[in-house]
Amino acid sequence: MFWLNLAHAESLMPTAATDVAAQVDNLYKFLLISSFISCAILIGGMIFFAMKYKRKTDNDKTAYITHNTFLEFLWSFIPLVIFLGVFGWGWHIYHQMRHMPENGLEIHVTGKQWAWEVQYKSGVKTANLVVVPIDTDVKLILNSMDVIHSFYVPSFRIKQDAVPGRYTALTFNANKLGDFHIFCTEYCGTQHSGMIGTLKVVSKEDYDKWLEEESKVSTLPLAQRGEKLFQVKACAGCHSASDMSVKVGPTLYKKFGAEEELNDGQKLKVDENYVRDSILNPNTHIVKGFQANVMPSFQGQLSEVELSALIEYIKTLK
Amino acid sequence: MGTTTATHSGEINYINEFKGLKSWFTSLDHKRIGLMYMISVMFFFLLGGLAALLLRLELLKPGGQFLTPDQYNQVLTYHGAIMVFMVIIPGIPAVLGNFFLPLHIGAKDVAFPRLNLASWYVFMFGALLAASTMFTSKIDTGWTFYTPYSIKTGTAVVTMVLAAFIMGMSSILTGLNFIVTVHKLRAPGMTMHRMPLFVWALYSTAILQVLATPVLGITLLLLVAERTLGVGIFDPALGGDPVLFQHFFWFYSHPAVYIMILPAMGVVSELITTFSKKTIFGYTAIAYSSLGIAGVSFFVWGHHMFVSGQSEIAGIVFSFITMLVGVPTAIKMFNWLATLYKGSISFQSPMLYAMGFMFLFAIGGVTGIMLAVLATDVHFHDTYFVVAHFHYVMVGGTLMALMGGFYYWFPKMFGKMYNESLARLTFIFIFVGFNVTFFPQFILGAMGMPRRYFDYIPAYQSLNAISTVGSWLIGTGFLLSLYVLVQGLRKGEKAPANPWGSKTLEWTVPSPPIHTNFEVDPIVKAGPYEYK
Ligand SMILES: [Cu+2]
Numbered sequence: 001m002f003w004l005n006l007a008h009a010e011s012l013m014p015t016a017a018t019d020v021a022a023q024v025d026n027l028y029k030f031l032l033i034s035s036f037i038s039c040a041i042l043i044g045g046m047i048f049f050a051m052k053y054k055r056k057t058d059n060d061k062t063a064y065i066t067h068n069t070f071l072e073f074l075w076s077f078i079p080l081v082i083f084l085g086v087f088g089w090g091w092h093i094y095h096q097m098r099h100m101p102e103n104g105l106e107i108h109v110t111g112k113q114w115a116w117e118v119q120y121k122s123g124v125k126t127a128n129l130v131v132v133p134i135d136t137d138v139k140l141i142l143n144s145m146d147v148i149h150s151f152y153v154p155s156f157r158i159k160q161d162a163v164p165g166r167y168t169a170l171t172f173n174a175n176k177l178g179d180f181h182i183f184c185t186e187y188c189g190t191q192h193s194g195m196i197g198t199l200k201v202v203s204k205e206d207y208d209k210w211l212e213e214e215s216k217v218s219t220l221p222l223a224q225r226g227e228k229l230f231q232v233k234a235c236a237g238c239h240s241a242s243d244m245s246v247k248v249g250p251t252l253y254k255k256f257g258a259e260e261e262l263n264d265g266q267k268l269k270v271d272e273n274y275v276r277d278s279i280l281n282p283n284t285h286i287v288k289g290f291q292a293n294v295m296p297s298f299q300g301q302l303s304e305v306e307l308s309a310l311i312e313y314i315k316t317l318k
Numbered sequence: 319m320g321t322t323t324a325t326h327s328g329e330i331n332y333i334n335e336f337k338g339l340k341s342w343f344t345s346l347d348h349k350r351i352g353l354m355y356m357i358s359v360m361f362f363f364l365l366g367g368l369a370a371l372l373l374r375l376e377l378l379k380p381g382g383q384f385l386t387p388d389q390y391n392q393v394l395t396y397h398g399a400i401m402v403f404m405v406i407i408p409g410i411p412a413v414l415g416n417f418f419l420p421l422h423i424g425a426k427d428v429a430f431p432r433l434n435l436a437s438w439y440v441f442m443f444g445a446l447l448a449a450s451t452m453f454t455s456k457i458d459t460g461w462t463f464y465t466p467y468s469i470k471t472g473t474a475v476v477t478m479v480l481a482a483f484i485m486g487m488s489s490i491l492t493g494l495n496f497i498v499t500v501h502k503l504r505a506p507g508m509t510m511h512r513m514p515l516f517v518w519a520l521y522s523t524a525i526l527q528v529l530a531t532p533v534l535g536i537t538l539l540l541l542v543a544e545r546t547l548g549v550g551i552f553d554p555a556l557g558g559d560p561v562l563f564q565h566f567f568w569f570y571s572h573p574a575v576y577i578m579i580l581p582a583m584g585v586v587s588e589l590i591t592t593f594s595k596k597t598i599f600g601y602t603a604i605a606y607s608s609l610g611i612a613g614v615s616f617f618v619w620g621h622h623m624f625v626s627g628q629s630e631i632a633g634i635v636f637s638f639i640t641m642l643v644g645v646p647t648a649i650k651m652f653n654w655l656a657t658l659y660k661g662s663i664s665f666q667s668p669m670l671y672a673m674g675f676m677f678l679f680a681i682g683g684v685t686g687i688m689l690a691v692l693a694t695d696v697h698f699h700d701t702y703f704v705v706a707h708f709h710y711v712m713v714g715g716t717l718m719a720l721m722g723g724f725y726y727w728f729p730k731m732f733g734k735m736y737n738e739s740l741a742r743l744t745f746i747f748i749f750v751g752f753n754v755t756f757f758p759q760f761i762l763g764a765m766g767m768p769r770r771y772f773d774y775i776p777a778y779q780s781l782n783a784i785s786t787v788g789s790w791l792i793g794t795g796f797l798l799s800l801y802v803l804v805q806g807l808r809k810g811e812k813a814p815a816n817p818w819g820s821k822t823l824e825w826t827v828p829s830p831p832i833h834t835n836f837e838v839d840p841i842v843k844a845g846p847y848e849y850k
Binding site: 060063 | 387388391458460464466467470471472554555559560561594595596597599600601602603624625626627630633634637638641642644645648649651652653655656658659660661662663664665673676677680681684685687688690691692693694695696697699700701761764765766768769770771772773774775819849850
């Protein structure tokens with residue numbers, strides 16, 4: 001079934017790409033089998049009795065059975081034992097999920113409406129992209145800038161809320177190369193379902209190479225830096241840059257130099273100052289057909305150089 | 319009150335004794351108040367159901383169809399809030415409970431009839447206030463109102479939250495009324511252990527309503543204070559703790575799950591005994607497991623928060639206690655199964671719904687265990703697996719029981735019979751449609767699709783499409799039920815006093831009953847299920 005494979009899903013669960021994920025799957029399989037047996041007893045039993053003791057006449061005699069202590073003990077005790085068993089098993093795996101490595105690779109991940117900002121210790125920043133080396137203990141330190149988000153990687157079977165005002169953490173050790181989905185699983189508003197990222201597991205050499213290349217960004221030409229920033233600051237989540245399609249915000253394709261109509265009917269030429277205002281104080285001009293307070297202000301989050309880089313990049317979108 | 323009039327059929331009953339709208343709106347008769355609740359709940363069910371159909375239609379394909387993401391989030395919030403606060407919570411207790419609790423225990427009415435009427439007015443005030451937000455700035459927080467989103471969003475959170483507070487008030491009043499009724503108004507000979515299990519279920523529910531709902535009330539008021547005064551309890555920007563809100567919220571809302579399901583379990587006990595003509599197996603176990611569930615359910619709220627950042631030890635404790643609440647639930651299932659053994663089982667529509675309940679509740683139950691296990695919950699939490707699970711419990715459980723109870727008691731409430739074949743057809747549509755809608759959602763959840771998603775990756779397409787088609791079947795089933803109801807009311811044959819051969823007290827009086835329920839005060843000499 002092709003559509004299952006697309007989601008990294010085999011046998012109805014996404015590819016298990018960590019050790020812990022494989023353990024979760026074993027427990028899940030056990031739960032599935034025991035659930036199937038319980039349902040077979042309950043539902044099968046119900047259908048069997050219903051057929052066997054189907055009413056024949058209105059005066060059928062029925063048995064008068066009020067209780068049976070032994071049976072009642074059995075069907076209280078056996079479920080209890082099973083429940084406690086799976087409780088212990090679940091605890092055992094959960095403990096590994098919660099056990100933070102001593103010397104792991106630490107990466108800061110900040111949730112915001114509606115993107116994941118990722119920051120490496122070397123200073124490299126990405127958005128909606130976490131690159132990690134294979135077979136390495138990784139610890140993600142989570143935080144949120146606005147509302148609660150939840151960082152979920154189905155293939156790793158892990159999930160942790162990112163809460164504003166405090167740090168939470170998540171750990172994993174990936175054992176498969178590849179790209180895996182990151183979803184936000186705590187409802188966070190308009191673009192909640194668009195808050196999708198990629199967790200890329202690469203070889204150790206590729207990881208070092210990638211990190212080095214990313215650190216070189218500051219030596220790139222302005223427009224190219226702007227292009228990177230456009231991704232990193234998640235502008236791309238709300239603005240398209242390559243065609244006229246409208247996302248949450250207006251397209252920026254062929255925008256520079258054009259005339260823009262605003263909500264109050266005023267018309268302005270899109271020049272450097274207009275773009276600068278749009279980024280730092282988005283509420284001063286609202287584009288016709290859009291709402292205020294949707295685009296966050298980037299005041300204090302961009303250096304002057306970065307601002308210029310973004311403007312130079314937007315100029316190149318033709 | 320209106321005037322007494324003789325009727326064409328010659329019999330005087332609670333429906334025709336007083337005439338005119340005013341006689342309804344001022345009636346202190348628990349039966350009439352039950353019917354008023356029924357009409358209100360049906361109206362809101364229609365509204366919540368329409369919202370559900372819209373959501374499923376939007377999810378037919380990935381990408382936006384006809385709603386914007388914000389509109390989708392609003393529809394989602396109304397669907398949840400309406401179904402929880404205005405349909406499932408009042409559904410069985412306020413409709414069937416109001417009507418049958420006094421009849422079940424041989425009383426003329428509930429203990430505080432005036433309070434009972436007041437609770438309907440309070441409920442309606444809250445419900446209409448909630449609905450009014452649809453015409454103002456709407457609300458998009460989800461029915462859970464999680465902070466800090468609910469503090470920041472620009473929608474009508476304060477009005478909605480106050481409305482939920484007011485409806486909670488009504489729920490407390492009903493609960494209080496029922497507790498006193500059960501303790502004080504039982505007929506001579508109606509000992510606690512001779513009460514029908516439906517009464518036990520309502521009693522346990524009432525205890526939960528009275529003890530848990532105030533906590534929701536306080537939480538919601540704090541949220542209002544937070545939004546209007548910025549007191550800084552939940553808002554991290556002011557030094558508050560947003561996770562504290564979740565603790566408060568689930569401290570009510572987990573017991574509320576049992577407010578929703580216990581009455582359903584009570585109805586099912588009545589249906590299964592009647593339609594297998596057999597005494598209930600393990601009366602004491604069922605009665606006390608209701609109380610047990612009610613008690614333990616206060617200590618499991620943290621199982622909604624395994625990934626919220628709560629400590630590992632808290633997670634372990636909550637997972638453990640949740641397992642304990644699973645046991646009495648399993649006991650009930652086995653008791654119903656054992657009741658069927660050597661019975662005389664007829665497949666009339668109420669029984670079909672009761673068996674549908676057992677089928678769906680079994681699946682809802684085992685998947686509940688999967689969610690209570692720490693390691694698997696981390697994967698399933700806030701995915702469609704959870705959505706599927708609680709629909710199996712709330713819809714597959716509560717709504718199935720409500721429908722079964724409705725068809726079972728319809729002849730008593732209205733004195734008419736409905737069209738049995740059509741009623742069976744409604745079951746088939748709803749049961750099949752339900753499984754087509756919600757079973758694929760288990761798979762979607764296991765595959766990782768998060769809930770409350772306006773859009774999804776293409777890999778989830780096929781299963782979502784199947785689910786949407788299922789929702790149309792359910793919709794058809796409920797529309798058909800509405801038709802069965804109207805047709806039964808207009809053209810139904812006159813119902814005998816006891817069409818099913820039940821043994822509980824309400825079937826000893828004419829259908830429909832008279833205003834004061836019993837011509838002569840009953841004296842009870844035996845238990846409720848003496849099929850010998
Ligand atoms: Cu989010």
